[in-house]
Amino acid sequence: MSEEYNPKKLAAVKYRGGGFAPTHHRWVGLAVFIVLILMVELGTQTGFISNLTLPKPSDVLITFSELYNSGLLWLHLIPSLSRLAIGSIIGISLGVSVGIMIGLFSYVRAGLVPLVAALFPIPKIALLPLFVIWFGIDEASKYALIAFGTFTPTVVATYGAVDNVDRTLIRMGQSFGLSWFSIVRKIVFPGALAGILSGLRISIAIAIILLVAAEMLGAEYGIGAYILEAGSLYDLERLFAGVVILSVIGVLMSAFIGYFERKLLNWRV
Amino acid sequence: MDIQLSNICHSYGSVDVIKNISCTIKSGKIICIVGPSGCGKSTLLRFIGGLERPTSGEVLQLGAAPQDSLNPMTFVFQDFALLPWRTVGGNISLVLEDHGIRGPKANKIIDDVLSRTNLADFRNALPKQLSGGMKQRVAIARALAVNPAVMLLDEPLSALDSQTRELLIDDLVDLWTKKPFTAVYVTHNLEEAVRLGHSILVLSRRPGEIREVVTIDIPLKDREYGNVELEKQRKYLWEIMRNEAKAADLELINV
Numbered sequence: 001m002s003e004e005y006n007p008k009k010l011a012a013v014k015y016r017g018g019g020f021a022p023t024h025h026r027w028v029g030l031a032v033f034i035v036l037i038l039m040v041e042l043g044t045q046t047g048f049i050s051n052l053t054l055p056k057p058s059d060v061l062i063t064f065s066e067l068y069n070s071g072l073l074w075l076h077l078i079p080s081l082s083r084l085a086i087g088s089i090i091g092i093s094l095g096v097s098v099g100i101m102i103g104l105f106s107y108v109r110a111g112l113v114p115l116v117a118a119l120f121p122i123p124k125i126a127l128l129p130l131f132v133i134w135f136g137i138d139e140a141s142k143y144a145l146i147a148f149g150t151f152t153p154t155v156v157a158t159y160g161a162v163d164n165v166d167r168t169l170i171r172m173g174q175s176f177g178l179s180w181f182s183i184v185r186k187i188v189f190p191g192a193l194a195g196i197l198s199g200l201r202i203s204i205a206i207a208i209i210l211l212v213a214a215e216m217l218g219a220e221y222g223i224g225a226y227i228l229e230a231g232s233l234y235d236l237e238r239l240f241a242g243v244v245i246l247s248v249i250g251v252l253m254s255a256f257i258g259y260f261e262r263k264l265l266n267w268r269v
Numbered sequence: 270m271d272i273q274l275s276n277i278c279h280s281y282g283s284v285d286v287i288k289n290i291s292c293t294i295k296s297g298k299i300i301c302i303v304g305p306s307g308c309g310k311s312t313l314l315r316f317i318g319g320l321e322r323p324t325s326g327e328v329l330q331l332g333a334a335p336q337d338s339l340n341p342m343t344f345v346f347q348d349f350a351l352l353p354w355r356t357v358g359g360n361i362s363l364v365l366e367d368h369g370i371r372g373p374k375a376n377k378i379i380d381d382v383l384s385r386t387n388l389a390d391f392r393n394a395l396p397k398q399l400s401g402g403m404k405q406r407v408a409i410a411r412a413l414a415v416n417p418a419v420m421l422l423d424e425p426l427s428a429l430d431s432q433t434r435e436l437l438i439d440d441l442v443d444l445w446t447k448k449p450f451t452a453v454y455v456t457h458n459l460e461e462a463v464r465l466g467h468s469i470l471v472l473s474r475r476p477g478e479i480r481e482v483v484t485i486d487i488p489l490k491d492r493e494y495g496n497v498e499l500e501k502q503r504k505y506l507w508e509i510m511r512n513e514a515k516a517a518d519l520e521l522i523n524v
Contacts, residue, residue, distance in 0.1 A: 172350035175318055176364040176415065177340050186363060190354050267354040269397045 055236040060244065063237040077245070080211060080223040083139065084249070087146025087214075088207040095151045095203070096196060099158020103192070104184065109159070116155050124149040125213040132217065142214035149210040150203040157199020158192065165191035194268065197261050204253045208246055270332045270341070270418045270451075271296050277316060277326035279309065285476035287313060287323070292470060292479065294419065299445065299452040299489075301462040304472030304480075305510060305517035310455045311423050313477070317453060318342045318421045334418040339368050343417035347424040349404040351396045351411075357383070358392040361411045368415075382410040385444065402433035406440065413444075420452040426461060435494065438464050442489045459506050463499045464492050471509050474517035481509055 037057045043049035044056040067073045102109045102116075124145055131148075135141040165188050173183040215224025223245050230238035272294040279287040287309040294300050294317075302310045315321040317328055319342060334341035351360050358379050365375045383389045386406045396404055405425060412420055426434040438461060444450070456462055462469050463485060471480040485492075485502055492499055 168346060168348055168350045169352060171320060172344070172346060175320055175340075175342075175344040176367075176411075178364070178367050182367050186366075187352065190352070265354075267395050267397060269353075 051236075055240050059237045060240045064241045064244070067238075067241060076221050076223050076226045079219070079221050080215065081249075083142050083146065083214065083222070084207055084211050087143040087211075088150045088204060090143060091147035091150030091207070092154050092200065092203055094147070095154025096158050098151075099155040099196075100162055100184070100189070100192070102155065102159040103162025103165075104188070112155075113159075116152055119148075120152045120156065124210055128213060128217055137218040142211075142219070145214045146207050146210050150207045153203045153206060154196075154199055157202070158196050161192035161195025161199070162188060164195060194261070194265050197257055197265070201254060201257055204257070205250060208250055208253075212246065270330060270334050272317060272419060272451075272453075273329040273331055274313075274317070275327050275329060277313065277323045277328070279312060279316070279323045279325075280476075288476040288478045290326070290472075290477065290479055292482070294451065294453055295467075296418075296451050297449045298467040299454055299465050301454045301456060301466030301469045302472060303456060303459060303462045303469060303506065303510065304477060305474045305514040306457060307475050307517055307520070308472045308477035308513075309475065310457075310472055310477065313472075314344075314421050314423050314453060314455050317419070318344055320344075335416070338416045338418045339370075340364070340415035341418040343412045343415055343420055345405070345408050345412050345420060345422045345425045347427050349396075349401075349408045349428075351404055351407055353396050356393050356395055357388060357399075357407050357410075360396070360407060361414045364411055364415050378414050382413045385413060385447075386410040386440065400433070401429045402437060405429065405437060409441075409444075418451060420450055422452055422454045424456055425454075427456065427458065434458075434461070441465060442492070446490050459503045459510075462506065463502045465489065469506065471506060474513045475520070480513070 040049065040054055041057045044051060044054060064073075067076075098112065098116075102112055127148070128141070128145055131141040131144045135144050169187050169191065170183060173187050178186070211222075212224035212227060215222035216228045219225040223242055227239055227242035227246075230236075230242060273291075274293075275291050277287055277290040278285070286307075290313065292300075302313065304310045312321065316323050319328075330341075352363060355363060361379045361382060362371075362375050365371070365378060370378065379392070380389070383392060386409055388403070388406055388410055391399065391403065391407075396407070399407065405428075409425075426437055429437065442465065445452075454461070454465055466483075466485060467489075469483040469485070471483065472478065473480045483502065483506060485499070487496070487498060
């Protein structure tokens with residue numbers, strides 16, 4: 001110690017804890033959106049951002065309200081949402097069941113994990129022509145594309161979650177003579193639910209991406225068709241109106257899953 | 270119903286962990302198994318409970334389990350093993366549901382075991398709201414709910430602080446005094462062994478063999494904290510175990 005000990009000198013102990021503990025701040029996310037949009041609005045109004053680079057947010061809003069007033073919004077939105085819902089329900093339910101099977105049975109794991117690893121990196125959009133041949137140009141091929149796209153990430157998230165279920169709880173179930181089915185239903189599935197739900201966030205985002213891809217081929221109505229049409233006409237306002245709708249769907253889905261997480265996983269420490 | 274272990278041997282690959290263990294677990298008595306870490310005492314318990322199979326030797330059941338016993342061999346685990354997403358009541362109902370016991374019949378059992386373990390006010394609490402001692406009380410209540418013929422306690426108090434441990438020892442003595450049960454109690458804590466064991470099985474270090482069987486004749490309810498006679502027994506047990514524990518401590522773990 002270089003300094004001399006002086007019992008009269010008082011200094012507070014330096015605080016160095018804190019942080020690394022996420023807390024809930026509801027309005028910050030909204031504020032970020034608003035600030036960004038205001039910046040773009042200001043930039044386009046003053047001419048700092050040319051209107052070929054980005055459309056004015058206020059123009060996008062006007063385009064959106066026209067879309068809403070003309071009734072075209074629902075005409076595009078309803079087929080899109082039903083495709084999204086049907087496709088992802090098929091993909092996610094298959095994915096969860098296959099994921100649980102992989103988690104429970106070593107043979108299924110040995111057989112399917114490499115297959116899933118092989119399917120995962122395939123850009124599903126590239127397979128769209130194939131799906132059109134298999135399922136026709138109508139709705140079925142769109143469902144199939146979205147289902148296929150949500151299937152693989154759901155499988156991976158689910159079997160990871162099943163692997164992480166506390167083995168002592170399963171031993172406990174066995175020691176009380178619970179049937180195999182009871183153990184899966186009452187211990188494995190609830191234990192894996194947290195991991196499955198966080199996997200769903202990714203799956204649903206992928207489903208929205210694929211929705212647009214699917215609607216780019218042979219769809220008269222749908223957000224994807226709307227965006228594609230606007231893009232080919234270089235109508236940036238309409239393009240952005242469509243993109244904003246997709247973003248809103250994404251945010252709503254994420255909020256929906258967040259709600260379920262809080263509701264179903266309130267037992268978490 | 271008595272349990273008989275005959276010539277239990279177990280090895281993982283070429284490593285012997287348990288060698289030639291034979292003993293009888295008498296109905297209505299608590300038998301404690303103590304030994305240095307890695308001597309296979311928890312493994313032995315899992316053999317008795319049928320969660321694992323020994324390489325050779327048998328665990329035999331003498332006589333039939335009582336008719337009203339839903340799960341004759343019932344474990345209490347060191348880490349409680351409560352489902353965190355179920356309430357205290359739900360955790361107990363879990364082990365009844367598979368026997369088709371639901372509704373008012375289940376409620377009656379749950380109320381009964383919760384009151385026996387002084388948990389009646391906590392029926393709707395989630396495990397995360399409970400202290401370690403309370404969680405283990407819930408696990409004991411759950412074990413009592415299936416009316417076991419033999420309770421298999423695997424270091425049940427080892428995850429608890431010493432004050433809570435003291436309270437739970439009293440609770441267990443109380444439970445046994447009110448209604449004697451058969452139990453195999455695995456621990457590394459000699460204090461627990463002398464307080465709760467009618468007989469104490471001392472295992473050697475790996476491969477675990479029976480070193481000595483110590484019987485203590487003092488009734489459980491007279492074994493208060495700091496009892497001189499018990500202290501003597503505890504010292505004696507430690508004399509036996511000391512060198513074993515020391516040698517076990519220096520071994521490399523390769524199981």
